[in-house]
Amino acid sequence: MVSAPVISVRDLGLTFPAKKGAEPIVVLRSISLEIAAGEFVCIVGPSGCGKTTLLNIITGFLKQSAGEVLVQGAPVKGPDPRRIFVFQDNGVFPWLTVEQNIEFGIARRPSAERREIVHRYVQLVGLTGFEKAYPRELSGGMRQRVEIARALAPNPEIIYMDEPFGALDFITRLKMRADLTRIWQEEKKTILFVTHDIEESVQLADRVVILSSRPGSVRKQVRIDLPRPRDLDSPEYLDLRDEILHTIGMSLGVGAGEEESAGLSLERPNRTVAQSS
Amino acid sequence: MKKSILLPLAVLLAVYFLWDLAVLLSQSDIFPRPYQVFLAIVELIQHGLLLKYVVASLFRVSVGFTLAVLIGVPLGLLLGWFRSAFLAFNPLIQLLRPISPIAWIPLAILWFKVDDRAPIFLIFLSSLFPITVTAIAAVQNIQPVYVRAAQNFGVSRIDLFRRVIFPACLPQIITSLRISLGIAWLVVVAAEMIAVDSGLGYLIIDARNAGKRYDLVVAGMLIIGLIGLILDLLVRSLERFEEVKWGYSQTR
Ligand SMILES: Nc1ncnc2c1ncn2[C@@H]1O[C@H](COP(=O)(O)OP(=O)(O)O)[C@@H](O)[C@H]1O
Numbered sequence A: 001m002v003s004a005p006v007i008s009v010r011d012l013g014l015t016f017p018a019k020k021g022a023e024p025i026v027v028l029r030s031i032s033l034e035i036a037a038g039e040f041v042c043i044v045g046p047s048g049c050g051k052t053t054l055l056n057i058i059t060g061f062l063k064q065s066a067g068e069v070l071v072q073g074a075p076v077k078g079p080d081p082r083r084i085f086v087f088q089d090n091g092v093f094p095w096l097t098v099e100q101n102i103e104f105g106i107a108r109r110p111s112a113e114r115r116e117i118v119h120r121y122v123q124l125v126g127l128t129g130f131e132k133a134y135p136r137e138l139s140g141g142m143r144q145r146v147e148i149a150r151a152l153a154p155n156p157e158i159i160y161m162d163e164p165f166g167a168l169d170f171i172t173r174l175k176m177r178a179d180l181t182r183i184w185q186e187e188k189k190t191i192l193f194v195t196h197d198i199e200e201s202v203q204l205a206d207r208v209v210i211l212s213s214r215p216g217s218v219r220k221q222v223r224i225d226l227p228r229p230r231d232l233d234s235p236e237y238l239d240l241r242d243e244i245l246h247t248i249g250m251s252l253g254v255g256a257g258e259e260e261s262a263g264l265s266l267e268r269p270n271r272t273v274a275q276s277s
Numbered sequence B: 001m002k003k004s005i006l007l008p009l010a011v012l013l014a015v016y017f018l019w020d021l022a023v024l025l026s027q028s029d030i031f032p033r034p035y036q037v038f039l040a041i042v043e044l045i046q047h048g049l050l051l052k053y054v055v056a057s058l059f060r061v062s063v064g065f066t067l068a069v070l071i072g073v074p075l076g077l078l079l080g081w082f083r084s085a086f087l088a089f090n091p092l093i094q095l096l097r098p099i100s101p102i103a104w105i106p107l108a109i110l111w112f113k114v115d116d117r118a119p120i121f122l123i124f125l126s127s128l129f130p131i132t133v134t135a136i137a138a139v140q141n142i143q144p145v146y147v148r149a150a151q152n153f154g155v156s157r158i159d160l161f162r163r164v165i166f167p168a169c170l171p172q173i174i175t176s177l178r179i180s181l182g183i184a185w186l187v188v189v190a191a192e193m194i195a196v197d198s199g200l201g202y203l204i205i206d207a208r209n210a211g212k213r214y215d216l217v218v219a220g221m222l223i224i225g226l227i228g229l230i231l232d233l234l235v236r237s238l239e240r241f242e243e244v245k246w247g248y249s250q251t252r
């Protein structure tokens, strides 16, 4: 890495204290990770391996039990508007319209500036015409777009995303990935993106960090040096995907049942659709 | 005409004729026939009593209910948010809550004598508990993702309350307003029968005691029902605001 890392996680551990009559739960063990400015990093791992927990610690919503997290050169003390979290369950406010949601984090700015920012991000996420709509009038994908626009509006340096497309259908998910890639290229943010979907990580990331199952620790990091938009049919893409699969302990031949027991979803993309970026 | 108008109209007509028939068949000379009730209402209007009593009852309900909203909503939101305040006050609330407002009538008369403050106090009590308890539960059950999404943007505590907690709880609070206004309207009638000498409750008890005027008794009952219905429709219209619609099922 050329520049100093914006996020640096050193020897991080987290243990939930024991409940009555039970062992303490070790969720994360000695995780070390560095993320450079402008980098798009995906964290993959089976469900329950501690991905959300790791993100909660890096964002300051949860306190680690060991190790250190430095973000933008300082230990994290709590949420900070320079870094915004996009949640697994949609956190768009249902009592506000699309544009009021996007404005939420920039309420103190002068109204002309607010209007300009809202206009810009409504366009960027493709919601033009829906400014006055309420979230209940939107589809799941559109709601997730609102949340992304709301996260971008205060111009944060880092965006954390926790399985943001997990609840969406296959086609919408592909479209959202293509759009997120485009937004990332335009906005030059650092993105730390958590997913249990291996295809998703290879389609999106500069680098994939693979966590082991609980207690989560970094098993391997795989650099994805493929040009964007990515050709999901290219041998390079397939090789990288298989490398990650093997690291997690599976090959493409495994049955669906086993995949599920490992808590991983593996899409077999319809290749003509998958190239839609 | 639409079914939703036609069917209830048919039921009301049937009730009208059955009532009339029942009185005729029983040859009662004390229970009024429907037309006598309408004459009684006309009589009340002519004497200026209808307006006077309706205003008296509505005044007591509005003052008592407004006080309950102004105190109950903030109190509930705070108790829902601050855990130790909740732990401290919840047992007291749970102890006072099951006491019927009617049971407070003797104390109300002792403290306030026979004037407006007694029924206002009773209505205040009857509305305060449902509103407070609902607001507490609404805050405690708020989706954590809303709070955290807001904290993301570095909002102050006050802003968190104003811009997230309050709007997130508003649909449930409005429902509790509707329920407690219904209770308040029940309570004012009971309170007026005992603690004052005006209002629709007083009309009913006075009509019976003074001259066994059951036509006036039933007239009073009908007016109470009608106004209760209107009050409910008014509060219900709050549920149609865009800011709270999300909190109710989509089919309404
Ligand atoms: N507050 C908590 N107390 C105890 N265990 C918890 C708590 N939160 C999460 N866990 C456990 O930590 C593990 C990791 O959870 P999580 O980070 O949500 O996983 P992931 O996001 O990778 O699916 C899970 O096994 C979960 O049961």
Ligand SMILES: [Mg+2]
Pocket: A051, A052, A053, A088, A162, A163
């Ligand atoms: Mg998770």
